[in-house]
Each structure stands twice: as structure tokens, then as C-alpha cells.
Amino acid sequence: MAEIIEDFLVKKDQGYYCAYGDFYIDPLYPVQQAVVSHAHGDHASPGHQAIYCTEATAAFMQIRYAKQALSSYQVKDFEQKFHLNGVDILFYPAGHILGSAQILMIYQGVRYLYTGDYKLQEDNTCEPIKIVEADVLITETTFADPNVKHPDPKEEILKLAVASNIMLGCYSLGKAQRITALLNQYLPEKEILVHHSMLAFHRIYDKFNEVPMKYELYNRKSMKGDEKNKVYLIPPLTFNSYRRAKNVLRVFASGWARLQASNDLSLYLSDHVDWEDILTFVKQVKPRAIWTLHGDGRQLHAHLSDDLIIRDIFTQTYRPDFC
Incomplete structure (x- = not known):
């Protein structure tokens, strides 16, 4: 079984950085290579040299960031494999909004799945979430609280x-x-x-x-x-x-x-997973390890720590030479 690289994706000032592929996921400040999960402003920002995203995400970003060069958008279909410096990347529907994507990264035989924002509830306005198995699940924890149950x-x-x-x-x-x-x-x-x-x-x-x-x-x-x-x-x-x-x-x-x-x-209408949805998703993805972000993951850590390796994503101090 291939070994998980503990710092494969780390949190930096600009966003989530993969040094092994030299790209950022959902960066908030301009970078050379940005892989964008969806077009909400806390995940998609302007000024990047290259933006890898789905067609709908590019369409939304072009409205919000009219000055962004059209040539910077590298549009990819769902499940279309592309490569960044030795890392294989595929987008899978996240069910959050139209065009939202989970980002699967494959490196040295290990599958790292970044969820971005996602939901399991039915929503006819966007692509339904697709379940993908992974070794490492990198999940948001916006509503990771046993007391939260999104109504019908x-x-x-x-x-x-x-x-x-x-x-x-x-x-x-x-x-x-x-x-x-x-x-x-x-x-x-x-x-x-x-x-x-x-x-x-x-x-x-x-x-x-x-x-x-x-x-x-x-x-x-x-x-x-x-x-x-x-x-x-x-x-x-x-x-x-x-x-x-x-x-x-x-x-x-x-x-x-x-x-x-x-x-x-x-x-009460949410476009994120609630507590039970997260647990259901974890069972379906079957990860060996979970890294949490976007919220408070402490209750999820306590609930799953007997069965899985679970922690917050590592934070790395800003270094200009990584830009």
C-alpha cells in the first residue's frame, strides 16, 4: 500500500498548496496555477496566470472578474484527467452549486480527494454529487456538529x-x-x-x-x-x-x-453537508485518513479518531519563493 504524504496539501496564506505539483487549490491571492473548486468568492479569486476549473465555474468567474484574461481559463470536463507537474487531477461533481467540483489528485499511487464545498441533498439546479473512493479525504467541516440536521x-x-x-x-x-x-x-x-x-x-x-x-x-x-x-x-x-x-x-x-x-x-436551506451527511460520505469514500478544513472539525475528530487517522490540514508559513 502506497504511503500517504502528510504534507501533500498544506494551508498557506494564498490558499491550499501542493508543492509536489506546484499548484494551489482555491487560492485567495494571485498565483501561477490555480485549481478552483467552484465560483463562490471565498474559493475563486482573480489574478492567476492559469485557472483550472469546470465550464460553469469559468462562466461565473468571467462575470465576477471581467478583467481576468480569458486565455487564463483552462476549462476541464468532469472526469477529464489532466496533469500538473506529475500530479494527475480529475474533477467530480460536488453537488454544491452548478459547476462545483471535488478535486481528486493522484500522486505516487495515493488518491487525495479535496471536497471543496459539497452537499448530498437533491438539487435539480446543479450536477448531483458523485462518490469517489480515496485514500485521503480532505473535507470541509462547515456544519460538522451532531446537533445540526438540515431539514427537507x-x-x-x-x-x-x-x-x-x-x-x-x-x-x-x-x-x-x-x-x-x-x-x-x-x-x-x-x-x-x-x-x-x-x-x-x-x-x-x-x-x-x-x-x-x-x-x-x-x-x-x-x-x-x-x-x-x-x-x-x-x-x-x-x-x-x-x-x-x-x-x-x-x-x-x-x-x-x-x-x-x-x-x-x-x-433553513443549506448547500453544505450536515453531520449525518458527512458521516455517510466518509463511509462511501472509504479513506485511510481524513484532513479537515473550512470550519471546526473537533467534534468530527473525536467521533472518528478510533477508526481513522483524522486531523486538521497542516498550515505552512508564507514563503515568497513558493509563489
Whole structure:
């Protein structure tokens, strides 16, 4: 059995660095070679010389980072093998948002699987997660807490069946499109109005998905009439600035309880795995070791330490010569 290299992937100031292939995963600052799991701003950033990602991720990044050279995008299909300095790399669907990828790295016979953000719940707006076995599972732990259980999305979206108009805060990429599709499916009588910052992302989703969503661009007159059953999707900063909005129910879509406290309705919709999902995923991946990141992994460490080698990913101090 091939030996696991303990520092194969380490956390650095710029992002997660693989010295053996001389590339970064989800770097936050400009690097020569960036392998990007998905297009959320805490994983995808501009300024890199080369960006390896899926087609949808490149499309989203081109909207957000218009000055990034188009020639820098090295688009790869899911399960298309490519090589960076002796490391074989493949993307597999992560189920987080459209185009999101798990990143499988194979080096000297050992399989290292970086999950990025991922979910197991059904979501018709993005590619369903694909299970891949690996020797080392490098997993996010955003909701790695036994007390966290994400509810059924259908039950949550049906809370919005009230006849009132609703001002719904949500992230512009991924969450907004999932909510639009859920409303289309379960509450088709609702008129969906989207903030201008979401429109381009909705259109990319329509391009990639077989069933286009039903929505309209919000305008100032949209929610000032007497008509009800309207849902206005707005990004978090706008939601927070509309504290005094009248004649609407305030709702914010999130898996975090703290973001539900001051709203008129709770809407627990998360695009991450919860505790049981993580445990299910670990059983399916069958790793020999687990490295955790993106959250507090202490409860997962305690739960699995009798059966697996589990620890946080190593952190390495910044060294300019590695750039």
C-alpha cells in the first residue's frame, strides 16, 4: 500500500498548496496555477496566470472578474484527467452549486480527494454529487456538529406559501437559483423577482439546465402595488440595508440559526453537508485518513479518531519563493 504524504496539501496564506505539483487549490491571492473548486468568492479569486476549473465555474468567474484574461481559463470536463507537474487531477461533481467540483489528485499511487464545498441533498439546479473512493479525504467541516440536521428543502420552501409578499435574502450565486427552482416546482403561483446582481447568474443556470427557471428582474414598481404572492430575492448586503421595508415578510435562507433570529419566518436551506451527511460520505469514500478544513472539525475528530487517522490540514508559513 502506497504511503500517504502528510504534507501533500498544506494551508498557506494564498490558499491550499501542493508543492509536489506546484499548484494551489482555491487560492485567495494571485498565483501561477490555480485549481478552483467552484465560483463562490471565498474559493475563486482573480489574478492567476492559469485557472483550472469546470465550464460553469469559468462562466461565473468571467462575470465576477471581467478583467481576468480569458486565455487564463483552462476549462476541464468532469472526469477529464489532466496533469500538473506529475500530479494527475480529475474533477467530480460536488453537488454544491452548478459547476462545483471535488478535486481528486493522484500522486505516487495515493488518491487525495479535496471536497471543496459539497452537499448530498437533491438539487435539480446543479450536477448531483458523485462518490469517489480515496485514500485521503480532505473535507470541509462547515456544519460538522451532531446537533445540526438540515431539514427537507420541500418542507422549508412550503413555509413561503403565505399570501404575503416576501423579501428573501440569499446568496446571489447558487442559493438564489436553487430557491427559484424550488419555488417554481412547489409554489408555482409565486411571482419571483430577482435583484439585478443575480440576473446574469440565473441566465447561466438557464443555459446549462434543461428546464429554464421562471423569474423576472425586479424594478421599483414591482412590490408597490396591491398584488400579493411575490418573492423578491436580494443579496445579503441589500437585505441588511432594508431593515425598515414595509408590507413584506423578511426571510433569509441559510443553514445558520443565527441568521434566522430576527426574521419573520425561518428558512433553513443549506448547500453544505450536515453531520449525518458527512458521516455517510466518509463511509462511501472509504479513506485511510481524513484532513479537515473550512470550519471546526473537533467534534468530527473525536467521533472518528478510533477508526481513522483524522486531523486538521497542516498550515505552512508564507514563503515568497513558493509563489
